[in-house]
Amino acid sequence: MNWYLKKLISFIITILSVAILSFVMFQVIPGNAAIARLGTEATPEAVEALNKEYGYDKSLPVRFVNWLGGAVRGDFGKSMRYETMTVAELIKGRLPVTLTLAGMSVILIILIAIPLGILTTRDPGGTADRITDGSMVAVMAIPSFVQGILITFVFGIVLKMFVPGGYVDPSKNLSGFIGFMLFPAISVALPKVAMTVRFMKTRVKAELGKDYVRTARAKGNTTRRVMWGHVFKNSLMPVITFVGLIVAEVMAGSIMIEQVFNLPGMGRLLVTSIANRDFNVVQAIVIYIATAVIFVNMIVDILYKIVDPRNIT
């Protein structure tokens, strides 16, 4: 079977499993949503009416198929808290905020981590290596939201480079919006930059111990040429995979950082919805985020296959 087709099937299966898992978690485990909403003293008629309205009176498989059918079209039903709003409407305005934040963070991670990684591995144990190593340990030790708070404090309050808690709608002022997203994106990216640099370091270190590096040196390559011509490309492969895996963590970071910077993204909506026990919304967000993560990882797998000649069969 074609490898790409296989990959696509496995992608669909994984998403389907996530869907089933989340359906079980949010629609089955919490029990009767109507009673949960109306309280235990609600009249049977009211409960029944609500059940009918939300389709809770049908059997589980039917409910799953209905729900999945809607979900594929982006329809996750109504919010259980804001009765006039559908889940899709609630998410619509917030999705771009989170995606921009996550996207900018990933770009920042790649832009900062890879040069830093090269810098540190060029001269192991040297000054550049020791300084980055130290600061990376510190960055990883500080929770991302604390870094967010510190960034707000230093750049927002002391240096006045942005207005803490402020926000510009992208439809009104796109460059202003991107500007506002910059510091949150830095806050999301920093801990992951540290993770990526350290990962790169271990990869390069492992790669340097391999036989082909010895051959490259025996040919008369200088240390710099060994790095660029041989080690770098080989150690970048696992780094690609790693960046794919890190997308999940970037999403997690976005959820936290939206709280710190007061951004109207999906993370904020998620936290409020959890507090309100608005499971339809929570479920939709979970699926959106998981799909994004799985999708990125599929792309990474495909990229990997294209770059590595050993995969061509």
Next chain:
Amino acid sequence: MKEKRSAIKLNKNLIIGIVLLLLVSTPVVISFLWMPYDVNSMDSSVILTPPSIKHWFGTDNFGRDIFCRVIEGTRSTFMIAIFTVAAGAGIGCILGALTGYYGGVVDEILMRVNDCLASFPSILLALVVVSILDKGIFNVCIALALVFIPSFARIMRSEFIEQSKRDYVLNAKLMGASDFRIIFIHIFPNTFKALLTAMLVGLNNAVLAEAGLSFLGLGVEPPNPSLGRMLSEAQVYIWGAPWYVISASAVMIIAILGISLVSENFGAPAFNLKKIKRTVANARLGETTDKKNSDNEKENILNVENLHVGFISDSGINEVINGINFSLDKGEILGIVGESGSGKSMTALTVMGIAPNTSVITHGKIYYEGRDITDLGESEYCKIRGKEISMIFQEPMTSLNPLHTVGEQIDEVLDLHASYLSAGEQRQRVIAAMADTGLKDPDQLYNKYPHELSGGMRQRIMIAMAVIAGAKIIIADEPTTALDAGLADVILEIFRGINEKYGTSIILISHDLEVIAKICTRALIMRDGIIEEEIGVPFETPKSEYGKKLLEAAYADKSYVEEFCLSDGRDADVADGSGGNKKDSREIIMSARDYNVFYRVRNGLFKKKSLRQVNFDINMDIRRGDCVGLVGESGCGKTTFVKGVAGLQKYTSGIMELKGGKPAFVFQDPLSSLNPSKTVGWILEETLKINTDLTKIERIDKIKSILKAVDLDDTLVERKVTDLSGGQRQRVSIAQSIILKHDLIILDEPVSALDVTIREQILELLMRLKKEYDLTFIVISHDRRLINRICNVVYHMEEGRIQKVR
């Protein structure tokens, strides 16, 4: 010169980490006994006051003492984190151990679930669980534990898969240990180190995760403090009361910094490599070597004088080369022979200037064409490597860069040393060099990747690479060891051809005297970092004691067959006739009829399973007292077959009959087949415990007598296998194989991992025991000479089929 590390030296960062952790945990411990203020008592008179003597970290918006709340918060954060890691590690370990050990469908499904969970950001998963279970400390614990289970399961799974490949697991199965026993008593102790690291990292992440949840208002509920909760409250007062944020975050940062420093530097070396290297190099500068035989320089292309090389470790510099002197003549093929660890490869790497980073030249000089290259700068050395001196390694597959085509890799040498050539000229030269080594279709091969070539082709590529820039010296380090016997001769001939055609000097390094004998004219015998002697080839009579032993062992021809296999009650002429078994009255103890072994191949969860056949239609009878040899190249199915004899193969057809129970095994590498975390006594006792009803005292007696039988001192029972010498270890394996009085013993390359000088002793021991205990042997080896010396029946295996040779 090998020294054991006597005391654990502490890394600087590790000490800092421990100090930081103590700094945070001491007040927490004291707080159980005494606390200056009640954490939740409010005092409206001191709302948001800055730090003072009364309130060290100031007060919060309710007038509560921040210092007390920080300590209390640290306490609850850490309690949650510890609980989380304990629960996550506990369940994760069991899951990982079971899936890693058993594999199969359960493993496949669990790994899929793991993949799904991995696509949820961890904090999101925790959030979801908390949202379903509702808030509260206990639910947070459960949520976080659930999040941490997959990562522990993954780590333990890969550990178990790794460990299951080791022979000691197979050995435990063979001695009849139950799966439960193997998992928890044999394998588990060997995964401690990985588990400990994982737990420290987990603790770190758990603290961060709890803080994150509490920060989002879903963790610890007010008014109780936790570090995350306090940070989210403090954020509001960042303007007016910065001390609130600072004190809460500072404590958190110190704690996490402490944990991560400890987890990262656990077991890391404490020395400063660069500093030591500089000191050693400076000390060496003052050294004056009496540069002798300067007249000879024109003849000698390479001179090594009093060279000492050592590895830097925590306990100082361990010398692995202790003052060697040799020279290489122009156009000469010099052999360096020695066993593994003798320093022959280190010598080569040091001459090339590409020895491992942790090694350092402590004394001595290296001269190339009369020029001192010992302390040559990197850029100067690069002009010599590949152009003047080039090197070929043992493993051509791993020695080539997997991401570049082989043509590019040869071309690179020209890029470095002959960049004046045009691209077209370079390509032409590469193709000519490839053709020179006997490669067909070099034009086509130019664009192939290493993985697309065979082992022999790859080694030819390496040779082409070594000669293309016209190197005057080629150092070949075990160039034929990874290749099949026939191919090895061809490669050696290529070397001879290069030597004759271009007058290139060659240093051929090998453990195999026969390889050396084929093309060298002179050889150095190395052992423990010194040159024992210089010997003419074809081998002259050795002068040194070690040289004698080495040659004796390599060319030993004492046959054990007559004395140990062909005695007891049968006619000698039966041995050579395959059809003359009628007279043989000895009992048949193993009989295989049309025996086939298959492996199950699975390509994915949804793909159909298929069987791949490894052994085909094997017919074999083994009689009591036989010593059956099974020879064949690696990968031909020898080991698969004997595992079948031991009943370890699941997919078989035909008949395999054994009289007298399962066979015992002696493996090639006792370091792998004996559990590294156990003592000799434990290993021997385990076999008895599982298989007999002997009492403790009887078991100890038995162990003592069996150790005596294999000529080991019974004080060794307390020692770990890793502390024994190679010979002692193999004796322990042999002791284990005979302790239960098995009839049939399978010896899988029983002496090939041993130093040649002790091989003979072990062989003698084996044959003596064979007679004493009336044993029957199946010996697997690729070494025909050995098989011919000890076996009365010999089978040759090729691609899974056997043929009787003798």
